[in-house]
Amino acid sequence: MQLGIWVGIVVSAILSFVIAGLFNQPLHWYLFILILFIGFFTQTVILILQTPDEHE
Incomplete structure (x- = not known):
């Protein structure tokens, strides 16, 4: 797995x-941990x- 994907998931969380804090x-x-696990x-x-x- 590429490092960029991990960073993207953490940054999005x-x-x-x-954004939730602004509103x-x-x-x-x-909730933060749940967002990370779902990602x-x-x-x-x-x-x-x-x-x-594998069958092909």
Whole structure:
């Protein structure tokens, strides 16, 4: 996995917290961790789907 993807996921989680703070939304630490886990899970699914099929 490329480093840029990891950085992109972390930056997007930080950016979402900054935007939520600008709109006075409640911010909790577990929401930040949840955003990170969802991002990494989505990237893992994409990587699995991009792998070549072994039956071919």
